[in-house]
Amino acid sequence: xxxxxxxxxxxxxxxxxxxxxxxxxxxxxxxxxxxxxxxxxxxxxxxxxxxxxxxxxxxxxxxxxxxxxxxxxxxxxxxxxxxxxxxxxxxxxxxxxxxxxxxxxxxxxxxxxxxxxxxx
Amino acid sequence: xxxxxxxxxxxxxxxxxxxxxxxxxxxxxxxxxxxxxxxxxxxxxxxxxxxxxxxxxxxxxxxxxxxxxxxxxxxxxxxxxxxxxxxxxxxxxxxxxxxxxxxxxxxxxxxxxxxxxxxxxxxxxxxxxxxxxxxxxxxxxxxxxxxxxxxxxxxxxxxxxxxxxxxxxxxxxxxxxxxxxxxxxxxxxxxxxxxxxxxxxxxxxxxxxxxxxxxxxxxxxxxxxxxxxxxxxxxxxxxxxxxxxxxxxxxxxxxxxxxxxxxxxxxxxxxxxxxxxxxxxxxxxxx
Numbered sequence: 001x002x003x004x005x006x007x008x009x010x011x012x013x014x015x016x017x018x019x020x021x022x023x024x025x026x027x028x029x030x031x032x033x034x035x036x037x038x039x040x041x042x043x044x045x046x047x048x049x050x051x052x053x054x055x056x057x058x059x060x061x062x063x064x065x066x067x068x069x070x071x072x073x074x075x076x077x078x079x080x081x082x083x084x085x086x087x088x089x090x091x092x093x094x095x096x097x098x099x100x101x102x103x104x105x106x107x108x109x110x111x112x113x114x115x116x117x118x119x120x
Numbered sequence: 121x122x123x124x125x126x127x128x129x130x131x132x133x134x135x136x137x138x139x140x141x142x143x144x145x146x147x148x149x150x151x152x153x154x155x156x157x158x159x160x161x162x163x164x165x166x167x168x169x170x171x172x173x174x175x176x177x178x179x180x181x182x183x184x185x186x187x188x189x190x191x192x193x194x195x196x197x198x199x200x201x202x203x204x205x206x207x208x209x210x211x212x213x214x215x216x217x218x219x220x221x222x223x224x225x226x227x228x229x230x231x232x233x234x235x236x237x238x239x240x241x242x243x244x245x246x247x248x249x250x251x252x253x254x255x256x257x258x259x260x261x262x263x264x265x266x267x268x269x270x271x272x273x274x275x276x277x278x279x280x281x282x283x284x285x286x287x288x289x290x291x292x293x294x295x296x297x298x299x300x301x302x303x304x305x306x307x308x309x310x311x312x313x314x315x316x317x318x319x320x321x322x323x324x325x326x327x328x329x330x331x332x333x334x335x336x337x338x339x340x341x342x343x344x345x346x347x348x349x350x351x352x353x354x355x356x357x358x359x360x361x362x363x364x365x366x367x368x369x370x371x372x373x374x375x376x377x378x379x380x381x382x383x384x385x386x387x388x389x390x391x392x393x394x395x396x397x398x399x400x401x402x403x404x405x406x407x
Contacts, residue, residue, distance in 0.1 A: 079317025108319035
C-alpha cells in the first residue's frame with residue numbers, strides 16, 4: 001500500500017496542465033514515465049535531492065493506468081485529489097452541467113460508511 | 121488595544137464568483153437570490169469598518185502537502201498571491217494579490233506559541249479559495265491587509281474539534297491583547313455537510329440536511345457545549361466525507377464565544393451543499 005504515492009501522483013499531475021493532458025490522452029505512458037522519473041522527487045525542496053524507495057504496487061499502477069476512480073477510492077486515495085484531477089480531464093465532455101460529477105458519484109454508490117480509510 | 125469589530129463565519133463556495141458574474145443563458149437560476157444574500161452579508165462587514173482582516177481557512181492541497189503538513193499555520197508576509205491554476209481551471213477564480221499585516225502576524229505567532237499552540241508559519245504563502253472566497257463575497261475591493269491562518273481539516277490525522285474551538289478562543293484573546301488602535305475583523309470559512317469525491321456528492325441538496333439544520337442552530341445560538349457533545353472526528357464522517365471542514369466553523373464559534381448569539385444569520389440551500397453566513401458584533405452592533 002502506498003496511498004501517499006497515489007496521492008502524490010494525483011497531486012502533481014493535477015497542478016501541471018501539460019501532465020493533465022498527457023494523462024487524459026496516454027495514461028499508460030504517463031503513469032510509467034511518472035513512476036520512473038517523478039515518483040521519488042522531493043516536493044517543496046530544492047532540486048538535486050530525491051527519495052529512493054517510493055514504488056506503486058501493481059494494483060495501484062493499474063488503477064491509475066485504467067483511470068479507475070472507483071478503484072482509487074477503494075484503495076484510499078484522497079477523494080478530493082481524485083475528483084479534482086478527473087474533473088479536469090473529463091468535465092469537458094459534458095453534454096449538460098455537472099453530468100460528469102454526478103456520474104462520478106453514481107459509480108461509487110455501492111460504498112457504504114465507513115468509506116475506505118484515507119489516512120496516510 | 122485592538123478592537124474586534126466583527127466576527128464572521130461563512131461557507132466558502134468556489135462557484136459563487138462564476139455564478140454571480142455570469143449573464144444570460146449562463147446565469148444559473150439561483151444566482152440572483154444568492155447574490156442578494158451575499159450583498160446583505162457583505163454589508164455586515166462593511167458596517168463594522170475594519171482596518172485589518174484575520175482570515176481563517178484551509179489549504180486544499182495547494183501549497184501544503186503530505187510531505188510536511190502543518191496542523192495550524194499562520195502566514196507572515198507583506199503580500200499573499202492568491203488562487204491557483206486548478207481553481208482558475210475548475211471554478212474560474214481570478215488571480216489576486218492581497219496585502220499582509222506582518223505586525224499582527226508576528227503578534228499572533230508569538231502569543232500563540234506562548235499560549236500552547238505550536239503554530240507553523242510561512243513567509244511565502246499563496247492562498248486559495250478558502251480565503252479568497254470570503255474576500256470576493258465580503259470585501260471584493262480586496263483593499264485591507266490580512267493575516268491568513270490555515271487549519272488542517274483535510275489530511276488525517278486531524279486535531280480534535282475541541283482544539284479548533286480552543287484555538288478560536290485563543291485567537292480572540294490574542295487579537296484583543298494586540299497593542300494597536302486598529303479595528304480587526306476575524307473571518308473564517310468552513311463547510312456544513314459536504315461530500316467530495318464520494319457517492320453522495322453533487323446531490324440536489326447537501327448530503328445531510330438534518331446535520332446542516334442542527335449545525336446552523338449550534339452556530340447561530342453559540343451552543344458550543346451542544347456542538348462539542350455531538351461532534352467528534354469520527355462522527356463527522358457520517359454527514360459527508362468532507363464535513364471535517366465544519367471544524368473551522370467550530371473555531372469561529374470559539375472566536376465568537378460560548379453562548380454568543382449571532383447578529384446576522386442566513387443560509388441558502390443549494391445543490392451539493394448548503395451555504396451559511398453568520399456575523400457577530402462583540403462590541404455591539406455598529407451604529
